[in-house]
Amino acid sequence: MNWLPNADIQLLKKRAEIIQQIRVFFIERNLLEVETPALSQAGVTDQHLFCFKTHFVGPEISAIKPGALGVPLYLQTSPEFHMKRLLSAGSGSIFQIAKAFRNEESGRYHNPEFTLLEWYRVDFDHFQLMDEMEQLLLLILGCLPAKRLTYQQAFMQVLNVDPLSASIEILKMSGASLNLGDVLENETDFDTVLQLLFCFAIEPVIANEAPCFVYDFPASQAALARISLKDSRVAERFEVYYKGIELANGFHELSDSDEQLKRFKNDNLLRKQNNLPEMPIDRRFVESLKALPDCAGVALGVDRLIMLATEQTHIDDVVSFTIKGA
Secondary structure, eight states: OSSSOOOOOOHHHHHHHHHHHHHHHHHHOEEEEEOOSSSOOOOOOOOOOOOEEEEEOOTTHHHSSSSOOOEEEEEOOSSHHHHHHHHHHHHHHHEEEEEEEEOOOOOOOOOOOEEEEEEETTOOOOOHHHHHHHHHHHHHOOOOEEEEEEHHHHHHHSSSSSSSTTOHHHHHHHTSSOOTTTHHOOOOOOOHHHHIIIIIIIITTTSSSOOOOEEEEEGGOOOOOOSSOOOOTEEEEEEEEEETEEEEEEEEBBBOOHHHHHHHHHHHHHHHHTTTOOOOOHHHHHGGGGGGGGGEEEEHHHHHHHHHHTTSSSSSGSSSSOOTTT
16 A cells, blocks of 8 residues: 655655745735634535535534534635635735635546635735736746736637627537537536636636736626626636636625625525535625625635646645545
8 A cells, every 4th residue: 555645755845835935925915824714514605616514513512503413514615704704803914825625526636625825905906916916926936927818808819709798509609619529519507608618718728828817707707706897797806827727716805795695595596406405605704794894815726836836737746645645
């Protein structure tokens, strides 16, 4: 039985140096480093995210849920909800390097347990946060300055189709040459079609020479971001790509608790329609949004960043132990 770590010890030392660089980057900018729970009584409602679930069976459960034999708990897919509760409590700008968990297949860019850098900047919008993230990428990767495209521009450049106005039929036609078999043809959800096209046609080509920020995602993909006041068709959300890898996802954060609750409920409707289990909504988080300051936040995959920084081709090469050897 092989007990050795996945990554070479010298690579693990380089990993430690990079994580130290990240910490110094934020400490020098006066961000507070925080820690939040890995376990929560609520998961995430996004139909594309799958939480690991367990139960708390300690003697204290009656104080949490009277009469319960066990309290369901979910491993965090991101520390976002708890970090925003800290922001609402007056923490000021914060960052965290945390373990996150997603119950998905392991592969070249994903291990079910991974390291996530998440930070929030009070009084920043998403453009200011993109500026700061570019500085971090330049420091860690020594790359060229990033370019920026709107989501609409990315589709127009690569597929010559406007994602904000095209019908689902036109979108499917634009992706007919992508060798997706019947997946694209039989898909009926508009946003899933957009995501397939983005993943298979756009991601591989937009950021090979330098990182690329893609912003102004469709409003239907707002997640936890604000809808733009300039164009209600788009959300104030961005993602970052480099050399075919999705690195980060950021928002000018929504602070409307009623709207966020509406989105979570709609997520659960979509889950029900797709025969997925509905997820408990984090009511504490929703309530905290009433006190959330104007801020922008982003989550960045540290393992993927280290892959790029050390020129590795598989996530297994930059983590000590994967799920297969844990």
